[in-house]
Amino acid sequence: SSSFASQSWSSFLCYSRLRSASNSLLIGGGLLVDSDSRSLRKPILGTNGSTKSQHGGHHRGDTSGGQLRFLLAAAIGLEFDSTGSMSGGSRRKEWTTRASSSSFPIFHSSSGGAVAIDEAPDSTEFVEIGMIAETHGIHGELRVRSLTDFPVERFETPGVRYIRRIVMGKVSMLRVELLKGREIPGKQSSWLVTLKGFKTREEASELLGSTMLVSADERPPMDEEDVYIPDLVGMSVILQETKEEIGTIVDVHSSGANDLLRVCLASTINRSRDVQVWIPFVKEIVPLVDKETRRVEITPPAGLLELNVPKEGASKKEIRKQVLCFIPERKTKAMLAAVKKRLTALGQSHVLEGLNSGEESQREALTEQLLSINFSQFQHALDNVFGSSESKLRLIGELEPPPAVPHAKWEGFEDWLRDTKGHIPETSAAASNNNTARWWRGGLQLVATGKVGVVVLAGGQSTRLGPEAPPVKGMLQLELPHPKSLFQLQAERLLLVQELAAVVAAPGVKPQIPWLVLTSDATDVPTRAFFEENAYFGLNESQVWFVKQESLPCVSLEGGAILMESPWRVAIAPSGNGGLFAALCAQGFLEKLSNLGVLYVQVYSVDNALVRVADPVFFGFAQEHEADVGVKVIDKLSADEAVGIVCLERETSDNPSNEKQTSERVDLDNGEIQDAEDTGEGSNSLRYRVLEYSEAPSTLLTARNGGQLVYRSAHICVNLFSLAYLKKMADPGIELDFHAAHKCIPCASKNLEHAIPVLADKPNGIKFEQFIFDTFKFCQPEKVALLEVEREEEFAPIKNNVGADSEETARNMVLALQNRHSSLSQENESGFCDGLSPMSLLKAYAFGGSVE
Numbered sequence: 001s002s003s004f005a006s007q008s009w010s011s012f013l014c015y016s017r018l019r020s021a022s023n024s025l026l027i028g029g030g031l032l033v034d035s036d037s038r039s040l041r042k043p044i045l046g047t048n049g050s051t052k053s054q055h056g057g058h059h060r061g062d063t064s065g066g067q068l069r070f071l072l073a074a075a076i077g078l079e080f081d082s083t084g085s086m087s088g089g090s091r092r093k094e095w096t097t098r099a100s101s102s103s104f105p106i107f108h109s110s111s112g113g114a115v116a117i118d119e120a121p122d123s124t125e126f127v128e129i130g131m132i133a134e135t136h137g138i139h140g141e142l143r144v145r146s147l148t149d150f151p152v153e154r155f156e157t158p159g160v161r162y163i164r165r166i167v168m169g170k171v172s173m174l175r176v177e178l179l180k181g182r183e184i185p186g187k188q189s190s191w192l193v194t195l196k197g198f199k200t201r202e203e204a205s206e207l208l209g210s211t212m213l214v215s216a217d218e219r220p221p222m223d224e225e226d227v228y229i230p231d232l233v234g235m236s237v238i239l240q241e242t243k244e245e246i247g248t249i250v251d252v253h254s255s256g257a258n259d260l261l262r263v264c265l266a267s268t269i270n271r272s273r274d275v276q277v278w279i280p281f282v283k284e285i286v287p288l289v290d291k292e293t294r295r296v297e298i299t300p301p302a303g304l305l306e307l308n309v310p311k312e313g314a315s316k317k318e319i320r321k322q323v324l325c326f327i328p329e330r331k332t333k334a335m336l337a338a339v340k341k342r343l344t345a346l347g348q349s350h351v352l353e354g355l356n357s358g359e360e361s362q363r364e365a366l367t368e369q370l371l372s373i374n375f376s377q378f379q380h381a382l383d384n385v386f387g388s389s390e391s392k393l394r395l396i397g398e399l400e401p402p403p404a405v406p407h408a409k410w411e412g413f414e415d416w417l418r419d420t421k422g423h424i425p426e427t428s429a430a431a432s433n434n435n436t437a438r439w440w441r442g443g444l445q446l447v448a449t450g451k452v453g454v455v456v457l458a459g460g461q462s463t464r465l466g467p468e469a470p471p472v473k474g475m476l477q478l479e480l481p482h483p484k485s486l487f488q489l490q491a492e493r494l495l496l497v498q499e500l501a502a503v504v505a506a507p508g509v510k511p512q513i514p515w516l517v518l519t520s521d522a523t524d525v526p527t528r529a530f531f532e533e534n535a536y537f538g539l540n541e542s543q544v545w546f547v548k549q550e551s552l553p554c555v556s557l558e559g560g561a562i563l564m565e566s567p568w569r570v571a572i573a574p575s576g577n578g579g580l581f582a583a584l585c586a587q588g589f590l591e592k593l594s595n596l597g598v599l600y601v602q603v604y605s606v607d608n609a610l611v612r613v614a615d616p617v618f619f620g621f622a623q624e625h626e627a628d629v630g631v632k633v634i635d636k637l638s639a640d641e642a643v644g645i646v647c648l649e650r651e652t653s654d655n656p657s658n659e660k661q662t663s664e665r666v667d668l669d670n671g672e673i674q675d676a677e678d679t680g681e682g683s684n685s686l687r688y689r690v691l692e693y694s695e696a697p698s699t700l701l702t703a704r705n706g707g708q709l710v711y712r713s714a715h716i717c718v719n720l721f722s723l724a725y726l727k728k729m730a731d732p733g734i735e736l737d738f739h740a741a742h743k744c745i746p747c748a749s750k751n752l753e754h755a756i757p758v759l760a761d762k763p764n765g766i767k768f769e770q771f772i773f774d775t776f777k778f779c780q781p782e783k784v785a786l787l788e789v790e791r792e793e794e795f796a797p798i799k800n801n802v803g804a805d806s807e808e809t810a811r812n813m814v815l816a817l818q819n820r821h822s823s824l825s826q827e828n829e830s831g832f833c834d835g836l837s838p839m840s841l842l843k844a845y846a847f848g849g850s851v852e
């Protein structure tokens with residue numbers, strides 16, 4: 001039995017190539033070597049750089065192999081086409097060249113060097129190595145068309161060969177001695193040979209049309225995994241998964257690069273017309289060939305067998321062509337061709353240059369990257385940013401600030417804690433009268449009953465933090481008394497909430513909150529490694545789900561040409577935090593959450609050192625407001641603070657850009673895409689919207705009323721979505737626009753082809769980003785609930801290396817909050833220092849800490 005653990009599974013053709021395919025070949029003799037001349041064993045490098053196997057033997061296709069197969073492949077192809085209905089059994093017999101006295105009468109040659117075989121040993125099998133095509137010159141040289149992957153050994157190395165020719169249906173054999181040979185320049189498969197005793201053109205011409213052979217023993221030793229193609233014929237075909245026998249191999253067809261097994265389906269045997277299917281002979285699809293029990297096991301990709309069943313009007317050739325697309329290697333080629341076409345059409349063919357230079361591994365890396373590009377998204381991004389409708393804001397109506405927003409402030413929290421004397425305030429008067437405490441209790445119930453999930457947005461490249469920063473923001477270490485990474489702080493807060501929820505959960509229930517970590521090409525590997533190294537920070541490994549978002553190529557500022565990090569690497573960047581929705585949907589996470597019974601998902605940015613992860617208050621608040629979208633806001637510090645501003649946009653029908661937007665509007669209450677004009681509404685509809693600081697006009701940012709900023713509700717990137725809403729965001733009618741982020745993008749230096757990418761010192765390109773809050777506009781405003789929170793308690797962003805919003809400012813804020821906790825502890829020892837009591841946990845959570 002041979003499993004295909006190794007990549008080099010071979011299918012050696014014991015070949016009588018063209019014999020049954022071309023009658024013209026059946027008229028001559030053959031040139032053979034006997035089994036004593038075993039000089040040829042080592043595989044050699046083929047003309048196309050691939051490994052050749054002796055006698056045209058070749059390996060079962062594997063995507064990396066590329067073994068030379070053309071010879072036998074072509075042979076079988078011809079065979080198949082001309083003898084389509086030939087049964088495996090009869091063909092196998094024909095294919096084996098067996099010297100027997102009855103079939104090989106004496107060959108009478110006038111030439112002195114040739115020895116006729118009176119009686120060839122019954123046990124000797126021969127394989128063809130060439131066809132004698134014509135004489136050359138006047139000294140008896142012969143041109144042989146090679147049928148072997150080892151032409152040098154066969155046609156240059158002196159030694160015994162055999163010639164077989166068939167005259168009037170009678171086969172005769174001759175043993176000859178090869179004296180020398182040489183390749184005909186420019187003719188890859190033709191060789192000139194000189195045989196002992198054949199000195200003139202006339203003598204040589206006796207052999208025209210003959211076949212040259214060597215003893216089958218001359219074939220290179222087969223690996224365990226190798227199989228002669230004739231041996232495949234007649235083997236049973238079993239579905240590996242169910243062990244169901246589906247049919248028998250009746251033939252092997254080669255299409256050039258890959259062989260196809262022709263299988264007669266068992267279910268159709270004895271019917272008036274049997275059904276034959278083609279199965280690519282590649283290890284991905286035929287993982288096991290058992291030579292002893294004569295069976296192959298297959299794992300056909302979905303649709304392969306169905307595709308095979310001949311349909312009305314589809315020719316065998318067409319079907320075979322489609323079958324070949326199931327071979328990964330083929331698929332890659334076809335897909336790459338499509339990508340090339342697409343890039344050329346986009347005027348981006350410079351990206352393809354690397355495919356014609358460099359090492360194979362570099363070209364492969366580029367191919368892989370090109371195949372991973374989502375071109376429809378890229379096109380969409382280009383249209384958004386460079387298209388005619390380009391507008392930074394794409395404003396469709398008039399803006400206004402949101403109405404007064406509920407405030408989550410555990411007013412007098414310290415007093416409240418003091419009063420409760422170490423008990424979770426479930427029934428106290430304070431709890432029911434205090435909004436925040438009520439939300440807390442409601443939210444904690446949601447956690448306790450497994451109704452919540454959390455997403456951390458951690459796909460960003462943290463370029464603003466400078467070259468010294470870790471590759472992933474979440475790995476950034478906060479120099480607290482007990483230094484901790486952002487991921488660790490956040491994981492510990494999640495654990496706190498779980499512990500607290502356990503207090504109110506059913507006896508014995510230990511709630512687990514799924515924590516989804518949004519990663520990207522840039523952050524996925526290091527993020528996973530970091531979690532692993534840190535034992536998931538005490539969380540259960542199974543509750544941490546890594547969700548990789550898509551990346552898109554970066555383009556030049558002018559003209560949108562794709563930027564290259566090197567000739568073999570496109571500069572790519574994650575598609576912004578709005579890429580979350582597509583990633584959740586495409587990778588089945590929404591379904592997973594749904595199966596768990598999750599109703600609400602909190603989504604926050606990893607760079608906030610004070611974020612209240614899995615905040616029960618937020619969940620309880622959203623539930624009470626029956627919100628689909630929850631948005632935490634704080635008061636802006638100043639007009640120029642780098643935060644998005646939350647506004648309401650009143651869409652008016654007299655706005656010229658209204659038409660386009662209304663036609664895209666999706667009614668999320670019934671999930672259908674509607675044209676607002678069709679429904680008669682929308683002439684004056686309101687939607688929530690966030691204007692990003694990088695895009696909002698300064699007039700808006702600085703507008704004041706009575707000294708106060710008009711637009712002061714800052715988006716702190718701590719949001720919440722109902723699962724139902726997230727599912728609606730998966731509707732194909734919802735397409736978030738891309739925004740242009742002007743960034744310093746590492747690029748290949750023009751002078752140095754192999755250079756490490758050079759980081760520009762000023763923005764040199766565009767990263768395409770979708771914004772998470774662009775989904776708000778799809779939600780009825782009454783289903784959007786804004787919750788104002790305390791900056792000191794919940795917002796300490798780390799954006800920059802130094803100065804505002806840096807690690808230093810964030811650390812100071814965390815310490816300040818924790819100090820409030822400490823001072824409170826000193827005042828009331830009994831209420832605070834009781835280890836892992838619920839009260840300690842609650843306090844730790846409220847004060848930005850964690851349980852040490």
Ligand SMILES: CC(=O)N[C@H]1[C@@H](OP(=O)(O)O)O[C@H](CO)[C@@H](O)[C@@H]1O
Pocket residue numbers: 577605642643644645690692693714715716717770771772773797799
């Ligand atoms: C697209 C997006 O979500 N941008 C957010 C996000 O900004 P960045 O500068 O991209 O980190 O976090 C800010 C709060 O830290 C928030 O104000 C802003 O709106």
